[in-house]
Amino acid sequence: MFFVDLLLFVVKLLWKVLAALVGSLVPLPAWLVDTDKGRRRRPRRGAQDTSSEDEEEDSSEDDEPLTPTSVNYHFTRQCNYKCGFCFHTAKTSFVLPLEEAQRGLRLLKEAGMEKINFSGGEPFLHNRGEYLGQLVKYCKERLRLPSVSIVSNGSLIREKWFMDYGKYLDILAISCDSFNEDVNVLIGRGQGKINHVENLRKLRKWCRDYRVAFKINSVITRFNVDEDMREHILELNPVRWKVFQCLLIEGENVGEGALREAEKFVITEEEFQGFLDRHRDVSCLVPECNDKMKDSYLILDEYMRFLNCQKGRKDPSKSILDVGVEEAIKFSGFDEEAFRKRGGKYVWSKADLNLDW
Numbered sequence: 001m002f003f004v005d006l007l008l009f010v011v012k013l014l015w016k017v018l019a020a021l022v023g024s025l026v027p028l029p030a031w032l033v034d035t036d037k038g039r040r041r042r043p044r045r046g047a048q049d050t051s052s053e054d055e056e057e058d059s060s061e062d063d064e065p066l067t068p069t070s071v072n073y074h075f076t077r078q079c080n081y082k083c084g085f086c087f088h089t090a091k092t093s094f095v096l097p098l099e100e101a102q103r104g105l106r107l108l109k110e111a112g113m114e115k116i117n118f119s120g121g122e123p124f125l126h127n128r129g130e131y132l133g134q135l136v137k138y139c140k141e142r143l144r145l146p147s148v149s150i151v152s153n154g155s156l157i158r159e160k161w162f163m164d165y166g167k168y169l170d171i172l173a174i175s176c177d178s179f180n181e182d183v184n185v186l187i188g189r190g191q192g193k194i195n196h197v198e199n200l201r202k203l204r205k206w207c208r209d210y211r212v213a214f215k216i217n218s219v220i221t222r223f224n225v226d227e228d229m230r231e232h233i234l235e236l237n238p239v240r241w242k243v244f245q246c247l248l249i250e251g252e253n254v255g256e257g258a259l260r261e262a263e264k265f266v267i268t269e270e271e272f273q274g275f276l277d278r279h280r281d282v283s284c285l286v287p288e289c290n291d292k293m294k295d296s297y298l299i300l301d302e303y304m305r306f307l308n309c310q311k312g313r314k315d316p317s318k319s320i321l322d323v324g325v326e327e328a329i330k331f332s333g334f335d336e337e338a339f340r341k342r343g344g345k346y347v348w349s350k351a352d353l354n355l356d357w
Helices: 002-022 098-110 126-142 159-168 181-187 196-209 230-236 269-278 325-331 336-341
Strands: 070-074 115-119 147-152 171-175 213-220 240-245 285-288 298-300 305-308 315-319
Touching: 098 126, 098 325, 115 126, 126 147, 126 159, 159 196, 171 196, 181 196, 196 213, 196 230, 213 230, 240 269, 305 325, 315 325
Parallel strands: 070 115, 070 298, 115 147, 147 171, 171 213, 213 240, 240 285
Antiparallel strands: 298 305, 305 315
C-alpha cells in the first residue's frame, strides 16, 4: 500500500510540473482525485457547500465549533414586574435543580465560556435570591470564570445578599428606563410603595460598599425617547450604561401566544438615534440598536436550550444537558462576528476595572 501511495504522489507531482510548464491549470484525471473523505472539511451547519471535486483541499477552519465566550442564562421567566415591552415573558415557571444548572455551567466553561450573565424574568425572585447566589458563587469560586454578572430590576435585592455573595459578583446591571417615576409605572416598572429611582440609588451605594461594578440597562421606547437622562447617569456613574432599542419578538411581546403587546412601545431608528445624540457626551454610554443586537447574543433559556432569534422569534435548540454544548450551539443562530463588532467582549472582570470604590 505504501508503494501505491508513493507512486500516486510522484505522478501528482509530475502533473503539477507539467501544468507549470504549459502555463495553465491542467486538471487532474478523475482517477487521481483524492477521495479521502477524512480530509474534506464539512461546511458549518446552515452554510452552503460550494466545494467541488476538482477544488484544492484547503485548511480553512470554517467548521470550527462556536465558542460560548459570553452567555446569557435566563434561568427563570418569572418576574414581579410587568414591563410592557418585555421580550422574555413568564411562559413557564420551570427552574432547573441547582445541581443540574451547575452541571450545565461546567459544560459551558469546558467549551470556552469566560463570562456568564444571569437574567430572567427577575433572577432574585426564585428562592429569595439564594439560588442565584449559589450559582454566582459556583461560577466564580469553582469554575473561576473571569466575569460573573447579573441583570435585575433591583426591587428584591437586600443588603444581606451582598454580604453573602457580593465578593463573587463582578457586575450588577439594574434595569432603569426612566428617572421619572410616573413613566416607570406607566411602562410597568412599579410595585407597591417601591420607588424605582430611589431604590436604584440605594443599590448604587451597596455596589460601592461591597466592591461590585455597577451598570445600568435602559430600553428606549415611545414613553422615554424624549427624556434627558444625562444628569442622573453622571450622578450614578455606572461603569456602563447599556441603551437598547425596543425590540419585538414573535410569541413573546407581539403576535400569537404573546403575553405582551409591545407595538405601542416601538420607536424608529431615527428616534433612537435622536436619543443617542442627546446623550453623546455621556462617556459610559453603550448603544445597541436592533441591528447590533440581532444574532450577537448567546441566550440560554430555563431548560438550558440556546434560543435562535434569526426569524424574529425564539426557536430553541436541544438542551446542552442532553446533547452537549458543541451540538446545541450549532442551532443557536449566534454570529461571532456580530458579537465582536458590537463590542461584546470588553473589560468585564472587576479585578481589571481598577475602580475607585
